[in-house]
Amino acid sequence: xAIEQQHExxxxxxxxxxxxxxxxxxxxxxxxxxxxxxxxxxxxxxxxEFYFYYACVAVVVPYMFxxxxxxxQSEHPNYYLYNNLLSxxxxxxxxxxxxxxxxxxxxxxxxxxxALACVYLIASHIYKSLLKSKKRKLQQxxxxxxxxxxxxxxxxxxxxxxxxxxxxxxxxIGQSTGGSYWNPFLTWTFNLIILFLNExxxxxxxxxxxxxxxxxxxxxxxxxxVFFNFGxxxxxSYNMDYYWQFxxxxxxxHHIMGEDAFTTDRERIAVPCNFEDYNFFNFLTxxxxxxxxxxxxxxxxxxxxxQIRTPSSKLTLKYVLTYAVxxxxxxxxxxxxxxxxxxxxxSKAQAWDHDTPLQLSMIxxxxxxxxxxxxxxxxxxxxxxxxxxxxxPEENMIRCMSNNFSAQRFWKSWHRSFNRWTIRxxxxxxxxxxxxxxxMWVVFTFVAVWHDIELKLLAWGWLICxxxxxxxxxxxxxTYKKFGHTSYYRIVCGLGAVGNILMMMVxxxxxxxxxxxxMKAMLVQIFSSTDGLIFLVTVIFCLFVAAQIMFEIRxxxxxxxxxxxxx
Numbered sequence: 001x002a003i004e005q006q007h008e009x010x011x012x013x014x015x016x017x018x019x020x021x022x023x024x025x026x027x028x029x030x031x032x033x034x035x036x037x038x039x040x041x042x043x044x045x046x047x048x049e050f051y052f053y054y055a056c057v058a059v060v061v062p063y064m065f066x067x068x069x070x071x072x073q074s075e076h077p078n079y080y081l082y083n084n085l086l087s088x089x090x091x092x093x094x095x096x097x098x099x100x101x102x103x104x105x106x107x108x109x110x111x112x113x114x115a116l117a118c119v120y121l122i123a124s125h126i127y128k129s130l131l132k133s134k135k136r137k138l139q140q141x142x143x144x145x146x147x148x149x150x151x152x153x154x155x156x157x158x159x160x161x162x163x164x165x166x167x168x169x170x171x172x173i174g175q176s177t178g179g180s181y182w183n184p185f186l187t188w189t190f191n192l193i194i195l196f197l198n199e200x201x202x203x204x205x206x207x208x209x210x211x212x213x214x215x216x217x218x219x220x221x222x223x224x225x226v227f228f229n230f231g232x233x234x235x236x237s238y239n240m241d242y243y244w245q246f247x248x249x250x251x252x253x254h255h256i257m258g259e260d261a262f263t264t265d266r267e268r269i270a271v272p273c274n275f276e277d278y279n280f281f282n283f284l285t286x287x288x289x290x291x292x293x294x295x296x297x298x299x300x301x302x303x304x305x306x307q308i309r310t311p312s313s314k315l316t317l318k319y320v321l322t323y324a325v326x327x328x329x330x331x332x333x334x335x336x337x338x339x340x341x342x343x344x345x346x347s348k349a350q351a352w353d354h355d356t357p358l359q360l361s362m363i364x365x366x367x368x369x370x371x372x373x374x375x376x377x378x379x380x381x382x383x384x385x386x387x388x389x390x391x392x393p394e395e396n397m398i399r400c401m402s403n404n405f406s407a408q409r410f411w412k413s414w415h416r417s418f419n420r421w422t423i424r425x426x427x428x429x430x431x432x433x434x435x436x437x438x439x440m441w442v443v444f445t446f447v448a449v450w451h452d453i454e455l456k457l458l459a460w461g462w463l464i465c466x467x468x469x470x471x472x473x474x475x476x477x478x479t480y481k482k483f484g485h486t487s488y489y490r491i492v493c494g495l496g497a498v499g500n501i502l503m504m505m506v507x508x509x510x511x512x513x514x515x516x517x518x519m520k521a522m523l524v525q526i527f528s529s530t531d532g533l534i535f536l537v538t539v540i541f542c543l544f545v546a547a548q549i550m551f552e553i554r555x556x557x558x559x560x561x562x563x564x565x566x567x
Contacts, residue, residue, distance in 0.1 A: 041555050050552070056545045065341075068362045071355070072097075072342035081351035082342065089339045096335075097342040103374035110381075112220075117385045120147060120290060124389055137309050141285040148288035157219030162204055163228065166194055167235060171283050174239035179246025184429070187239040191232050192449075198225035199453050229450055230296050233421055234287045238278075238301045240425055245272030265392075268306040269424070277305050291385035295378050297393040297417035300424070304391070312392035320387050327380045334373045343367050350518065357526045357535040364509045364522060371508070372401035375415070393417060398564065405497035405547050407468050407504055422447065436472075440465050460510050467503035471496070490551070497547035498540050 044050050070076065074083075082099075089096030098104045106113075127143040152160045173190055177183035198204075203225035206214040221227065250272045286304050299307075338344075343366040346352065352360055379396040386393050398413035411419055422443050430439040441462070448461030474496055483489045510519045526532040557565030 040559060043556070043559070044552050045556075050549075053545050053549055056542065057549070060542055064362060064365070067359060068341045068343060068366045071346060071359055071363065072340060078346070078351040078353055078355070081353075082345040082349035085345035085348060086342065091336065091339040094339040095342075097338045097345045099345045099348055100370070100374060103370075103377075106374075106378050109220075113381065116151070117291070117388075120151075121385070121388050123147070128390075138305075140308055141282060144289055145281065145285045148285070148290050148293065151290045152288060152293070153219070155219050155221045156224040157217040157222070158206065158214040159203065159218060159222065159224040161214075163224060163231070166228075167231065167284070167287050170235040170239065171280060174242050177243075179243060183239060183243040187236060187243075191235055195229065195232060195449065196453065198228055227294050230292075230294070230298070231287060232450075233296075233298050233418070234301070236425055237298075237421070238283055238286060241272065241301045242278045245275065245278070248272070250274060265303070265312070265394075268303045269300050271302065271306075273302055273305045289386075289391075291382055291389055291391070292393060295382060297379055297383055297386075297396050298421045299391070299393045299417070300421075307391050311390050315387060315390065315392050320384070323380070323384055323387060327377070327384055330373060330380070331377060334370075334377060337366075337370060337373070341366050341370075344370055347518065352521070355525075357522075357529075357532040360522045360525055361535070361539065364505065368401060368505065368508055372397070379415075394420060402546075403550060403553065404504070405500055405550050407464070407471050407500050410504055411464075418447075440468065456510060460507055463503075463507040463510060467500075467507055470503075471500055490548070493551070494544045494547045497550070498543040501543050501547070502539075 071078075073079065085097070085099040086095040087098045098107065124140075124143060124147070128140060131137065131139055149160075152163065156163065170187065170190060173186045174183055177186060203223060206212060253271050282305060283301075286301050289304070292299060343363045346363055347367055352363060355363070376397045383393050383395065394417035396415050396417050398416055401414070404410040404413065426443050426446060427439050430442060432439065444461035444465050445458070448457040451457050478492060478496075480489070483492075506519065509522075526536055554565045
């Protein structure tokens, strides 16, 4: 049971959605209004209770880093088991844990990506300066498409032919079926089949059709099919936005009298473009847009075209520069982490023989922290690139991984643009909260398969569904309206939050770190000894303290009117 202090979580529909009969055509991206029925609470930051919590944090958090760092010393008995996975580093003669292949590839190519981004942005802004007339705004797409073709040719070599064939086929499906129900059916069927075929045939080879010469020019990133998963999301977005504009065209949105009439990001997403905007040229520009091509964040077709015509008012030079500084800071934090905490290599080598339950848990926890940062950094890099180019994509990571206690809110703030994509194109078309018990499983099965076709990821997706149920049920029963006046309400909320955090950690460790076998070994260690059970009780206490602090953080955000408190 995960009930949030001071709020009725029953007012938060799962995955930030609404249940509106017209939501598919009118406002599929809407979010639930947040109940403010609970009264504003006085600050607890300077109470004796919270001074005790500060003391706990001052002891526990440094000790967590100490345990993880101690496991990463050359003197540790298990060091020889994973030493071969470490590389030469640059910080104080320490080796670096560069064993995560996904982040390693990005880290190795940072100088090249930075140079490419700089050249691209200089050329883009020079071109835009030549478009003096506002009516010529959409002509920016000429530069975008030309640059995109050159970039994907360099990235994928002759494989760009395969990409163009696949995306053209998807475009023709949408154009030929228009506003009929065949459009969503064939669009989804085609793109899901492509996901499976791309994985099964490893991106295909030209030699299978007698053109082996073309296989010799695979580009800088020959595994194009790995990055195509993001392209698939854009293909679905284009065809579905095109389909929905037949159901309710732009002319029926009477409050939208021109491009400058947009007041919210929600309107940019929900209101269709002009009919003539759904052409092949704009389609190619959107699908292949260079700053967001490799890994997003995801932006819908409607939003993309709208922002080309009228850039977001939130885009300022100050914001972009501040965002760049934040990116540089988190890059530096990641480098120090990889140089001093080798948990990725330890988990890959399963080098945890004779480790205590505390040490095993720190291996798992810091693996999750590194996963959070290894996703945060590329997403912020490419988002920064898009921001500097005049396009405002959604921020993918709203909160730090360690500042979450609600499973529902966790998925609202982790890969947020993908979360909103699944809401718009899967969850609400399937009936939203009216058929939650069904649509939830479809959503997370798709999310798991989209990440990769692996058993452990399916297990992860289904575990998430199971772990959402206690919070949803608990928040329906134990509401603030009924129990908020009691002295034990906040305590029960804290215990519910502890259960949520433990379940989220288990699911993510299974899906992205240890797998089923590694998770089983950790749980056996914890539950098979007295020391393990004592450790578990200690963890519950520490997480309870953390939950109370997180509750107060949300209350502080609410008091100062920060919209982030709803996430």
